[in-house]
Amino acid sequence: MDVTEKALQLKQDFDDVKAAGYIKGEEIGHSQGYVNGRQDEQDRFWNEFQENGKREYYPYAFSGWTDDIYNPKHPVIVGAIGTNYSTGLFMYSKITKKIGPELVWKSYSAQACFMQSAAEEIEVDFSARNGAPVTMQNTFHTANAHTIKLKNGVFTYCTYTFLSCSNLVNLILENCVFKAQGSANFRCDNAKLTKESLIGLFNSLEDLTAEGASATTQTLNIGATNLAKLTTEEKQIATNKGWTLI
Numbered sequence: 001m002d003v004t005e006k007a008l009q010l011k012q013d014f015d016d017v018k019a020a021g022y023i024k025g026e027e028i029g030h031s032q033g034y035v036n037g038r039q040d041e042q043d044r045f046w047n048e049f050q051e052n053g054k055r056e057y058y059p060y061a062f063s064g065w066t067d068d069i070y071n072p073k074h075p076v077i078v079g080a081i082g083t084n085y086s087t088g089l090f091m092y093s094k095i096t097k098k099i100g101p102e103l104v105w106k107s108y109s110a111q112a113c114f115m116q117s118a119a120e121e122i123e124v125d126f127s128a129r130n131g132a133p134v135t136m137q138n139t140f141h142t143a144n145a146h147t148i149k150l151k152n153g154v155f156t157y158c159t160y161t162f163l164s165c166s167n168l169v170n171l172i173l174e175n176c177v178f179k180a181q182g183s184a185n186f187r188c189d190n191a192k193l194t195k196e197s198l199i200g201l202f203n204s205l206e207d208l209t210a211e212g213a214s215a216t217t218q219t220l221n222i223g224a225t226n227l228a229k230l231t232t233e234e235k236q237i238a239t240n241k242g243w244t245l246i
Contacts, residue, residue: 046073053077056106060088062095070095072102080106089113100124100149108132110139117143126153133179136161143168150176156214157182165190171197173204180206180215180243189223198226199234208242219244 049055050072056079062070070093079085086107090099092115100123108129114122115138122145126134135157140148142164149172155161156179162168168190178186178201188201201220208215220243227235227245238245 042071043073046071050074050076056080057085058089059085060091062090063088063092064094066094067097070097070099075104076102077104078107080108086113087111088115090117090119091115093117093119095119096144097121098123104128105134107134109135109137111135112138112141114139114143114145115141117145119143119145121145121147121149123149123151124153125151127151129153133181135182138163140165140168142166146170147172150174152176155179158186159184160187162188162190166192168192169194169197171201173200176204178205180208180213180218185219185221187221189221189226191223191225193222193226195229195234198222198230199237202234202237202241202243205238205241205243209240213242215242217242217244219246221246 053074054077056077058076058078078089086105086109088111091112093099096118098121099117099119103124105124105126106128110124117140122140122143129152131154133154133156136155137157137160139161141160141162144167145165146167147170148162148165148168149170151174153176155176158178159182162171169192171188171193180186201222205220206213208218220238222245235245
């Protein structure tokens with residue numbers, strides 16, 4: 001190959017590299033543009049759906065939703081005005097990722113909010129209630145979660161709150177009280193619950209021996225499997241508060 005041919009080959013090689021670089025740049029730019037465009041559309045959707053963060057009315061709002069859809073831009077404010085503001089919030093939801101920390105819970109009801117939810121972990125902070133009670137009928141009934149964490153809540157009507165949560169292992173309660181009011185035979189007999197979860201539940205039960213308690217006696221059904229996990233002293237955490245364990 002003479003000098004001229006080498007020069008032509010070098011030019012061709014240079015042009016090929018430049019073209020490849022251009023194409024790669026176009027691909028990167030297109031990809032980034034797609035990502036940015038998709039995010040813009042998601043932001044626009046959530047701004048509309050959540051009324052720029054002002055929406056507080058969410059009955060059955062996320063029923064049937066999946067992981068790729070549920071990415072709220074603003075805190076999900078669960079309004080305080082009526083039961084229907086929160087009923088069935090995540091009922092039948094197919095979202096499997098952790099849900100709950102994005103919620104600002106103002107509603108006095110959590111009725112069926114996570115019933116048959118697919119989420120593997122649920123965490124809800126009720127501090128926006130400022131100590132006012134929340135009714136918990138069927139809140140987690142048949143939910144898929146292995147971990148449920150509740151914070152800063154006072155709960156009533158808890159009869160079927162955790163009914164048939166067959167995967168529930170960890171029930172984590174921080175500064176919570178389960179009152180006897182309306183909770184005929186409060187049931188939490190999920191067989192996979194850890195001993196720590198059961199003791200945490202006992203520590204969170206209303207003291208029915210105290211003046212002004214919502215009842216004088218109440219039954220907590222944790223089932224034979226869970227009873228067998230506990231010592232007499234551990235059971236007394238509940239029974240000394242006026243609760244009967246079955």
